Amino acid sequence: xxxxxxxxxxxxxxxxxxxxxxxxxxxxxxxxxxxxxxxxxxxxxxxxxxxxxxxxxxxxxxxxxxxxxxxxxxxxxxxxxxxxxxxxxxxxxxxxxxxxxxxxxxxxxxxxxxxxxxxxxxxxxxxxxxxxxxxxxxxxxxxxxxxxxxxxxxx
Numbered sequence: 001x002x003x004x005x006x007x008x009x010x011x012x013x014x015x016x017x018x019x020x021x022x023x024x025x026x027x028x029x030x031x032x033x034x035x036x037x038x039x040x041x042x043x044x045x046x047x048x049x050x051x052x053x054x055x056x057x058x059x060x061x062x063x064x065x066x067x068x069x070x071x072x073x074x075x076x077x078x079x080x081x082x083x084x085x086x087x088x089x090x091x092x093x094x095x096x097x098x099x100x101x102x103x104x105x106x107x108x109x110x111x112x113x114x115x116x117x118x119x120x121x122x123x124x125x126x127x128x129x130x131x132x133x134x135x136x137x138x139x140x141x142x143x144x145x146x147x148x149x150x151x152x153x154x155x
Contacts, residue, residue: 039124064078
């Protein structure tokens with residue numbers, strides 16, 4: 001793999017390309033963009049192993065079976081089944097979506113799952129407070145710098 005070119009049409013390119021130039025101009029420093037996403041993924045994974053969520057998911061699945069949507073272990077399977085390649089909802093996908101909502105209400109799946117995952121996330125926040133506070137502070141600086149630049153550019 002060759003390194004990126006340093007010039008284009010005789011003009012020197014900025015280090016890091018457009019993104020690098022923007023970050024430099026705004027005074028941004030690199031943060032770990034995966035940490036928060038990893039926490040979110042971990043909380044979802046943990047919640048799916050929780051007994052309350054497993055029980056509510058099974059009740060939801062049974063409800064969906066009763067409405068003619070067989071073999072759906074979880075709402076993700078319903079989303080996959082309801083997906084249409086042309087982007088236009090079919091009568092079947094609309095029926096599936098309506099039944100999904102009804103079964104979620106009947107089983108309190110959203111309430112249960114939200115409660116369990118929120119508790120997991122509260123613990124993650126407490127366990128990582130210092131790092132998350134630093135990420136938020138950096139994010140706030142970046143947003144302020146971008147807004148300042150936008151305001152200056154609009155003049």
